[in-house]
Amino acid sequence: MATVAAIQMSSGRDVGANLAAAEAGLRAAQAGGAQLAVLPENFALMADSPSSRLRHAETDDGGPIQDALAYLSRTLSLWIVAGTIALRSRDPAKVRSACLVFDDRGERVARYDKIHLFDVDLGPGERYAESDAFEAGDTVVTVATPWGRLGLAICYDLRFPELFRALLDAGVEIVALPAAFTVPTGAAHWEVLVRARAIENSCYIVASAQGGRHDNGRATFGHSLIVDPWGAVLAERPEGPGIVTAQIDRASVAAVRRRLPSVMHRRL
Numbered sequence: 001m002a003t004v005a006a007i008q009m010s011s012g013r014d015v016g017a018n019l020a021a022a023e024a025g026l027r028a029a030q031a032g033g034a035q036l037a038v039l040p041e042n043f044a045l046m047a048d049s050p051s052s053r054l055r056h057a058e059t060d061d062g063g064p065i066q067d068a069l070a071y072l073s074r075t076l077s078l079w080i081v082a083g084t085i086a087l088r089s090r091d092p093a094k095v096r097s098a099c100l101v102f103d104d105r106g107e108r109v110a111r112y113d114k115i116h117l118f119d120v121d122l123g124p125g126e127r128y129a130e131s132d133a134f135e136a137g138d139t140v141v142t143v144a145t146p147w148g149r150l151g152l153a154i155c156y157d158l159r160f161p162e163l164f165r166a167l168l169d170a171g172v173e174i175v176a177l178p179a180a181f182t183v184p185t186g187a188a189h190w191e192v193l194v195r196a197r198a199i200e201n202s203c204y205i206v207a208s209a210q211g212g213r214h215d216n217g218r219a220t221f222g223h224s225l226i227v228d229p230w231g232a233v234l235a236e237r238p239e240g241p242g243i244v245t246a247q248i249d250r251a252s253v254a255a256v257r258r259r260l261p262s263v264m265h266r267r268l
């Protein structure tokens with residue numbers, strides 16, 4: 001059994017302010033008994049320009065944002081899924097959107113680079129070309145935790161069930177999903193997709209979201225969710241910064257997979 005937290009944020013252009021808000025959320029999660037906390041996509045920076053994003057991008061070896069998270073995970077004895085951080089890519093004009101996991105001793109134990117990039121034109125004011133600034137990852141990532149195998153997926157990845165099948169094949173019982181969904185697509189699709197991925201893979205999903213208005217003019221949908229392997233919403237935060245927590249238990253994953261063994265009935 002573990003208590004997990006999804007931290008909802010409304011990050012802006014100021015890395016120092018965003019890190020202070022992330023720290024406040026992590027401390028509140030730990031004070032509420034959480035052993036694992038998930039930060040949202042772009043928690044440390046919702047960049048308002050490509051140059052700002054590149055300036056704050058860190059290397060795989062570390063940097064000030066990674067140092068802060070290692071310090072917090074160690075001092076709070078808290079596993080942290082660090083939403084996404086921009087890490088330098090081979091192409092100097094682009095970055096990788098990386099989800100890093102720190103264990104409760106401050107060791108970085110996993111890195112997942114967002115595979116599916118959001119190149120979508122939703123109409124005036126909602127045109128996204130993520131691949132202009134980001135390089136796609138190509139590797140499915142899971143990591144063992146004391147509470148079960150944890151898989152990583154980011155935001156738009158939610159729309160690709162084959163990624164979640166690959167995570168299932170790798171043995172996941174919990175998926176962390178940092179996100180920054182748009183308001184119109186979030187309202188139409190977010191909850192149904194999170195619950196569908198949880199139901200079809202009989203796993204927990206801890207989905208932490210950006211929710212609010214940002215310095216770069218964007219608005220995000222929020223609605224951070226913790227969903228159990230049966231698809232029940234254990235916790236939800238509709239709007240604004242804050243945290244939600246829930247209890248997870250790997251025995252529930254096994255129980256659901258016994259009761260309704262669809263993950264054992266695959267034919268393709």
Ligand SMILES: O=C(O)CNC(=O)[C@H](CS)NC(=O)CCC(=O)C(=O)O
Nearest residue numbers: 047118128130155156180181182185
């Ligand atoms: O560009 C940045 O600064 C941060 N990146 C994001 O916020 C990413 C890419 S634009 N957002 C999504 O993937 C939204 C997906 C979504 O909303 C959907 O699938 O409907």
